Amino acid sequence: MTDPIYLDYQATTPMAPEAAAAMRHWIDAGYWNPHSSHKGGREAAAAVEVARDQVAALLPEHGRVIFTSGATEAINMALIGAMRRSGRKKLVNIATEHAAVRDTAFWLEREGYKLTLLPVDGKGLVDLDAARAAIDGETAIVAAMAVNNEIGVIQPLDELAAMARQAGALFMSDAVQGYGRVPLARDADMIAISAHKIHGPKGIGALWLRDGVEIAPLIHGGGQEQGLRSGTLSPALCAGFGVAARLADERAEQDAAHVAALWDEARDLFADWTVNGSTEHRYRGNLNIRREGIDVARLMSDVRGVLFSAGSACASGSGRPSHVLAALGLGDAAIKSSIRLGFGRYTTGQELEIAADLINRATEAQ
Structure with a gap:
C-alpha cells in the first residue's frame, strides 16, 4: 500500500531525520535528570543549554x-503571566488569532479583564486604524500572530509592536507558523514557538522573553526552568528542538526557495479555485482555497490518498465554523467549501501534482 501524500504542514511537520538522531542518545542511554548535580545530570543540562x-x-x-x-x-504563560504582573487590565488581539490566544483572551475577559478584538479586511490583514484607536494607555498586552495557521497571512508585526510600545504595552506574538520561516517582530516582548512546526518533536515549545520583561509563573513547584516553569525538562525533546532550529537556520534560503516553487506550481494546479487570504502578504507554504458548491467532508473522505485539512487541526473536531474565514467576511457556504493545503521541506513537486489531480478529479465528480 502506498503511503498517502502529506499536505498538512500547518498541523505538524515531518520529523527531520537529524532531529530524531539527536534525540536517540537521550532516549536510550542519556536518561539523566538535567536538574541533578551529578556528572550525568550535568551532561544532560549541558545538552539542554546547547539546544x-x-x-x-x-x-x-x-x-x-x-x-x-x-x-x-x-x-498561556505569556498572556496570563504578564496580565497578573501588569497594573493595566486591557488585552488587544486580532480576531483571526489561533485558539490558544483567542480562548485564553476570552478566559481573561471572564476573569474581569477587558478584551478588544481587532477586525481584518477581506484578505485577512488587520485594520491598522482600528488598532491605533484600540491600543491606548489602558492596554497591557497587544497580541498578534506572525503567520496565520489557517490562511498563512503575515500581519504587519512591526507596526503593531510600535503602537504597543508607544502606549507602554507589551507586544506578544504567536510565531508558531513563522518561526524559522519569516522575519519576526523586532520589538516583540514575548514570542511563543513550537518544535513540531519546524520538523522537531511534539511535546516541546518555548516562550521567548525580552530582557527586563517579568511575568508571573503559571506552574509552581521546583522552579526548574528559570523560576517560571516547574517540572523536569526532557533532554531528548530539547535536543530535537535545538537541531530542528539549527537546520531551519542553515536551510532557510533553500527551504524558502523550495516552498516558493511549490506555491507557484500549486497555484497553477488549482487555478479553478479561489485563494482565501492575501496572496502577497503570505507564507507560501500555506494554500487555503475554496470552490463553490463542494462538500469538503465528502471530498476528504473520497481522497484518501492525500492528507489535507478543512481548517485548523485544533478546531477540526469542534464542529465550529472557522472563525478565521468568517472574519474575512465569508459566509457559511464558502467556509464549508474551503480546504487548506500545507507543504514544505519534504514535499516534492510530483507529490503535489498527484495530489492536485486526485483532489480536482474528486471535486469534478461531486
Whole structure:
C-alpha cells in the first residue's frame, strides 16, 4: 500500500531525520535528570543549554528562552503571566488569532479583564486604524500572530509592536507558523514557538522573553526552568528542538526557495479555485482555497490518498465554523467549501501534482 501524500504542514511537520538522531542518545542511554548535580545530570543540562542557544539563534537578541510543553503553554504563560504582573487590565488581539490566544483572551475577559478584538479586511490583514484607536494607555498586552495557521497571512508585526510600545504595552506574538520561516517582530516582548512546526518533536515549545520583561509563573513547584516553569525538562525533546532550529537556520534560503516553487506550481494546479487570504502578504507554504458548491467532508473522505485539512487541526473536531474565514467576511457556504493545503521541506513537486489531480478529479465528480 502506498503511503498517502502529506499536505498538512500547518498541523505538524515531518520529523527531520537529524532531529530524531539527536534525540536517540537521550532516549536510550542519556536518561539523566538535567536538574541533578551529578556528572550525568550535568551532561544532560549541558545538552539542554546547547539546544536553548540553537533555538534562541532564530529569535531577537537580548532575550531568554524558556522551554515549555508547547506553544499553547507558552501563550498561556505569556498572556496570563504578564496580565497578573501588569497594573493595566486591557488585552488587544486580532480576531483571526489561533485558539490558544483567542480562548485564553476570552478566559481573561471572564476573569474581569477587558478584551478588544481587532477586525481584518477581506484578505485577512488587520485594520491598522482600528488598532491605533484600540491600543491606548489602558492596554497591557497587544497580541498578534506572525503567520496565520489557517490562511498563512503575515500581519504587519512591526507596526503593531510600535503602537504597543508607544502606549507602554507589551507586544506578544504567536510565531508558531513563522518561526524559522519569516522575519519576526523586532520589538516583540514575548514570542511563543513550537518544535513540531519546524520538523522537531511534539511535546516541546518555548516562550521567548525580552530582557527586563517579568511575568508571573503559571506552574509552581521546583522552579526548574528559570523560576517560571516547574517540572523536569526532557533532554531528548530539547535536543530535537535545538537541531530542528539549527537546520531551519542553515536551510532557510533553500527551504524558502523550495516552498516558493511549490506555491507557484500549486497555484497553477488549482487555478479553478479561489485563494482565501492575501496572496502577497503570505507564507507560501500555506494554500487555503475554496470552490463553490463542494462538500469538503465528502471530498476528504473520497481522497484518501492525500492528507489535507478543512481548517485548523485544533478546531477540526469542534464542529465550529472557522472563525478565521468568517472574519474575512465569508459566509457559511464558502467556509464549508474551503480546504487548506500545507507543504514544505519534504514535499516534492510530483507529490503535489498527484495530489492536485486526485483532489480536482474528486471535486469534478461531486
